[in-house]
Amino acid sequence: MKVVIASDHGGMNIRKEIISLMAELNIEYVDLGCECNTPVDYPDYAIPVAEKVASGEVDRGILICGTGIGMSIAANKVKGVRCALIHDTFSAKATREHNNTNILAMGERIIGSGLARDIAKIWLTTPFEGGRHENRVNKITAYEVTFE
Template structure:
């Protein structure tokens, strides 16, 4: 699996931990930055990660900023993206099982590196169960196609 990952200045520390988890799971990390603590704009990282996933160049994406809110809003503007803002293990698993989320957003100022790593691992290892959820996800896809 190829995982695109990006962070702004407020998520750069956790990004490095998540890249380690991706590689530990035998997956490929596509690091799209940032690599600094100086203020940058989150859409400049969220949109390229989302575009990699939407185009199929990456199977999934992970985004980290201060709260995860800005990243998730920006990523969800890209057609075909179902970005979930997650700060707990239950939601990480549920959003893959039920929503087939293809991008994960987290906030470094909300959760620490240990929990972020656990969330990323659960999210990356959980497969979409489809079934009764497939009809709901397809309604989102159908709506997007009309826009």
């Protein structure tokens, strides 16, 4: 699996924690930043991550900002992306099993680094169940085609 990760200024600390986790799990990753102490615009990081996931260049993406809300909104504008904003371990597992999410968004101002690592580990290691859930995900994909 190959994962792309990025954050804005509000998510830099957790991004570094998740990069460390991916190294421990031997997961290949691409880090798109940011490395700044001044405010930046979250779409400038969310959209490139989402495009890499949607194109198949990488398998999944992780986005972190202050709340995770802006990142998830921006990422979900890219066709083929199923980004979930997650702040608990139950949802991390469920969103992979039931929704086959391909991008995880988290908020550094909402959760600490320990919980963020737990969420990311669960999300990165949980497979999609398929079955009845596959039909539901396919309906979302089919709907996206109506906007071409």
